[in-house]
Amino acid sequence: MFSSGTFPRIVRQTPVVTDVKQLTVSTVQVAPRYYDTVVFDDSTDKKHDGWFIGGFVINKSSKRRPTRDAAMDDHREALHAARTEEPFPPRGGHDELCAYVSGMTSRCTCSNGGAA
Known part of the structure; x- marks a missing residue:
């Protein structure tokens, strides 16, 4: 090409x-x-x-x-x-308890899945 x-x-x-x-x-x-x-x-x-x-x-x-x-x-x-590292999702779609949303970690801890 x-x-x-x-x-x-x-x-x-x-x-x-x-x-x-x-x-x-x-x-x-x-x-x-x-x-x-x-x-x-x-x-x-x-x-x-x-x-x-x-x-x-x-x-x-x-x-x-x-x-x-x-x-x-x-x-x-x-x-x-x-x-x-494991990929982590953007903030949208996380629950309030997610440590990622609260800024405590770069990894999602959502109860509804998120990044492993």
């Missing part, structure tokens, strides 16, 4: 698959001095779409950097979060 000298160009993509999540951390060079790192939900039902992990909103946000080295730092940080 793209020749080797054109953009966008994939710099690194790393899948993270566990029993509760299927994510890909992707870093792409969009243009000269423009790299984006994104966390994607690869599950068929996109159950973590819009949830948070490691400073990213899954499928929704990216971190832009001007150099490959800085972008790779973001990639490693996002990859560490994807491997070690």
Whole structure:
């Protein structure tokens, strides 16, 4: 689709698959001095779409950097979060007892499910 000298160009993509999540951390060079790192939900039902992990909103946000080295730092940080953290949902839909809503934790403790 793209020749080797054109953009966008994939710099690194790393899948993270566990029993509760299927994510890909992707870093792409969009243009000269423009790299984006994104966390994607690869599950068929996109159950973590819009949830948070490691400073990213899954499928929704990216971190832009001007150099490959800085972008790779973001990639490693996002990859560490994807491997070690569980995604947590936005505030909507939580009950009053949820420790996430009260600001006590970054993890949902809803009685109606939430993040594991």
